[in-house]
Amino acid sequence: MSPSPGAVVRLEAVSKTYRSGKEALAVLKNVDLRVERGEMVAIMGSSGSGKSTLLNILGILDRYDSGAYYLDGRLIRNLGEREAARFRNRFVGFVFQAFNLLAFKTALENVALPLYYRGVGRRARTRDALEYLERVGLSGRAHHRPAELSGGERQRVAVARALVTQPELLLADEPTGALDTQTSYELMDLFEELNAAGLTVLIVTHEHDIAERAHRIVRLRDGRIEHGDPTTTDEGHPPPNGGFPPC
Amino acid sequence: MLEAALEILSVLGRNRLRTVLTALSVAWGVFMLALLLGAGHGLENGVDWEFRDDAVTSVWVRSGKTSLPFAGRGPGRDVRFTNDDYEAAGREVPAIEYRSGAFYLWGEFQVRHRNQHSAFDVLGVHPGFRHVEKAEMVRGRFLHDVDLEERRKVAVIGTKVRQSLFGDDDPLGKRIEIRGLAFLVVGEYEDVGGEAELRKIYVPITTAQLLYNSPERIHSLVFTLSNNDLEESRLASESIRLLLARRHDVAPEDRRAIRVHNNLEEYKRLTAVFGWIHVFVWIVALGTLLAGVVGVGNIMLVAVAERTKEIGIRKAIGATPRSIVGMIVCEAVLITAVSGYAGLVAGVLLVEAIANAAIELPLFRNPAVDLRITWIATLILIVCGALAGLFPALRAARVDPIVALREGD
Numbered sequence: 066m067s068p069s070p071g072a073v074v075r076l077e078a079v080s081k082t083y084r085s086g087k088e089a090l091a092v093l094k095n096v097d098l099r100v101e102r103g104e105m106v107a108i109m110g111s112s113g114s115g116k117s118t119l120l121n122i123l124g125i126l127d128r129y130d131s132g133a134y135y136l137d138g139r140l141i142r143n144l145g146e147r148e149a150a151r152f153r154n155r156f157v158g159f160v161f162q163a164f165n166l167l168a169f170k171t172a173l174e175n176v177a178l179p180l181y182y183r184g185v186g187r188r189a190r191t192r193d194a195l196e197y198l199e200r201v202g203l204s205g206r207a208h209h210r211p212a213e214l215s216g217g218e219r220q221r222v223a224v225a226r227a228l229v230t231q232p233e234l235l236l237a238d239e240p241t242g243a244l245d246t247q248t249s250y251e252l253m254d255l256f257e258e259l260n261a262a263g264l265t266v267l268i269v270t271h272e273h274d275i276a277e278r279a280h281r282i283v284r285l286r287d288g289r290i291e292h293g294d295p296t297t298t299d300e301g302h303p304p305p306n307g308g309f310p311p312c
Numbered sequence: 313m314l315e316a317a318l319e320i321l322s323v324l325g326r327n328r329l330r331t332v333l334t335a336l337s338v339a340w341g342v343f344m345l346a347l348l349l350g351a352g353h354g355l356e357n358g359v360d361w362e363f364r365d366d367a368v369t370s371v372w373v374r375s376g377k378t379s380l381p382f383a384g385r386g387p388g389r390d391v392r393f394t395n396d397d398y399e400a401a402g403r404e405v406p407a408i409e410y411r412s413g414a415f416y417l418w419g420e421f422q423v424r425h426r427n428q429h430s431a432f433d434v435l436g437v438h439p440g441f442r443h444v445e446k447a448e449m450v451r452g453r454f455l456h457d458v459d460l461e462e463r464r465k466v467a468v469i470g471t472k473v474r475q476s477l478f479g480d481d482d483p484l485g486k487r488i489e490i491r492g493l494a495f496l497v498v499g500e501y502e503d504v505g506g507e508a509e510l511r512k513i514y515v516p517i518t519t520a521q522l523l524y525n526s527p528e529r530i531h532s533l534v535f536t537l538s539n540n541d542l543e544e545s546r547l548a549s550e551s552i553r554l555l556l557a558r559r560h561d562v563a564p565e566d567r568r569a570i571r572v573h574n575n576l577e578e579y580k581r582l583t584a585v586f587g588w589i590h591v592f593v594w595i596v597a598l599g600t601l602l603a604g605v606v607g608v609g610n611i612m613l614v615a616v617a618e619r620t621k622e623i624g625i626r627k628a629i630g631a632t633p634r635s636i637v638g639m640i641v642c643e644a645v646l647i648t649a650v651s652g653y654a655g656l657v658a659g660v661l662l663v664e665a666i667a668n669a670a671i672e673l674p675l676f677r678n679p680a681v682d683l684r685i686t687w688i689a690t691l692i693l694i695v696c697g698a699l700a701g702l703f704p705a706l707r708a709a710r711v712d713p714i715v716a717l718r719e720g721d
């Protein structure tokens with residue numbers, strides 16, 4: 066089966082088990098998932114259901130034990146650290162609940178850092194980083210350090226950093242977890258805007274009102290994707306490019 | 313490379329105090345290294361200076377009173393060297409390269425040229441004396457065999473003698489009066505031995521003997537040896553001593569009657585001592601440096617532990633393990649090399665300052681740090697920095713981004 070050109074993410078029977086000592090904890094069990102280009106998908110599930118694990122596998126931060134993961138048609142399996150780093154840098158952007166900015170660098174330097182690891186020259190780096198800061202509405206705070214920014218601003222810097230490499234996929238693990246409602250909505254506005262411009266977005270969240278704004282909600286329970294009533298799991302926003310039916 | 317350096321500087325700038333403290337420990341180590349090396353060099357120069365006067369391989373033989381009975385003769389007898397001893401030594405000890413007798417005209421003499429006069433040491437010597445004293449001719453010649461054969465009244469004078477008797481005039485062909493006798497000046501010499509060596513006047517030994525009415529008498533014998541191997545030099549000076557003992561009915565073990573001073577032996581003894589001091593200096597200096605490097609390594613290790621989150625973030629956005637290793641190693645190299653170099657420069661400057669202050673100490677002279685050594689030290693510093701950074705760097709490269717990112721801020 067050749068990967069369909071439209072699917073940015075395709076998981077086939079992916080399983081992941083954590084072993085600590087004698088105990089084995091199956092976190093993901095035969096997960097199948099398909100995310101089309103331009104989709105915005107929310108991943109929900111109770112604490113410990115494996116959402117972050119799933120996202121880390123999608124972002125090539127973590128390995129899986131069996132099954133297959135295709136990112137943009139490429140099989141991602143057993144990559145060496147070096148290659149994994151390269152793929153991460155090229156194809157995925159991460160946004161974390163805790164922002165994870167480098168405190169000693171300015172917003173601009175934080176945003177430019179992924180380009181440094183791609184080998185982009187200083188000048189081009191600064192130019193691109195400024196452009197993306199502008200896109201998240203923070204060009205005025207380029208030279209501030211994270212400590213001088215509000216939570217919402219920090220998260221937008223993180224989004225700019227995730228986008229500056231022009232990834233295929235934006236992965237956000239509870240991006241609104243540390244933000245108040247108002248700021249959360251503003252961040253979701255930003256995600257929607259980026260998604261409307263063609264970016265594929267996956268958001269892990271606990272909050273229903275955040276999940277509601279995705280095209281589709283994927284629910285994890287005990288390491289499996291729940292196939293409940295399609296009218297309640299699919300919120301019915303069609304992908305902007307008319308796209309592909311969810312699998 | 314520049315990019316990487318700028319990236320590292322931004323990291324180092326973050327924890328200034330720690331960076332400065334680490335840098336200080338390395339700088340101190342290298343500073344001490346430079347200082348010790350400079351001091352070691354000063355000691356070596358000091359030894360060379362002490363021995364600068366005469367040929368290193370020279371052997372001086374002086375006579376004294378016998379202290380042991382021998383061949384039916386009691387102790388307390390004066391031993392007196394003669395011209396025959398001089399000849400015999402040349403014949404029977406092949407290791408001798410140059411030789412000379414010395415006949416002292418006791419006490420300083422009033423030496424006069426026209427109305428200038430002053431007191432100088434006057435010695436009767438053989439032509440070979442020039443090599444023993446390492447006298448450099450600046451004008452004219454030294455004494456010749458013919459001067460001795462014909463008992464000529466000629467004199468070779470030191471530069472200081474010329475200055476006080478002739479000023480800046482050319483002394484050659486002029487006459488000076490020694491004990492009322494006129495001597496013709498045939499040469500002027502320089503000697504690195506210093507002031508006292510330059511206030512001497514050498515005349516043919518035969519002339520001097522005649523002047524004192526003891527044509528056979530030699531006060532002391534001096535030789536240079538053709539070989540500067542210590543063992544051979546010992547053997548040679550011993551065979552000279554035994555030869556003279558035999559010729560003068562002195563007990564072979566009577567070291568008071570015939571006193572031999574082997575310059576080479578003294579020199580080697582001192583240089584051996586200073587050789588050990590040198591080794592010691594290096595050990596101490598390298599130890600200090602090693603402590604500095606271990607300090608850097610340790611601090612980098614702490615830094616890496618503190619920075620797991622940062623490293624996790626860097627990995628999440630695409631840093632390869634190699635780039636992480638490179639970053640940590642370069643940080644260590646940068647701290648070590650820059651601060652080490654600063655310490656080196658400070659040390660060299662201090663050594664220079666001490667050298668310029670020209671402090672007079674026995675056996676200590678012109679401390680200096682060899683420039684080649686500074687380059688080698690810089691190289692060693694870079695290597696040490698890399699080694700200090702390597703272990704922490706490998707640890708950093710193993711940081712699991714998932715674990716690192718899960719940690720709280």
Ligand SMILES: Nc1ncnc2c1ncn2[C@@H]1O[C@H](COP(=O)(O)OP(=O)(O)OP(=O)(O)O)[C@@H](O)[C@H]1O
Binds near residue numbers: 084110111112113
């Ligand atoms: N490195 C690990 N070693 C062992 N167990 C782990 C490890 N990482 C995660 N787990 C376990 O795997 C399960 C899934 O964790 P995961 O972080 O994916 O959950 P989650 O759905 O993101 O939960 P939350 O909503 O609380 O963030 C949890 O039970 C967790 O304890």
Ligand SMILES: [Mg+2]
Binds near residue numbers: 116118
């Ligand atoms: Mg989670």
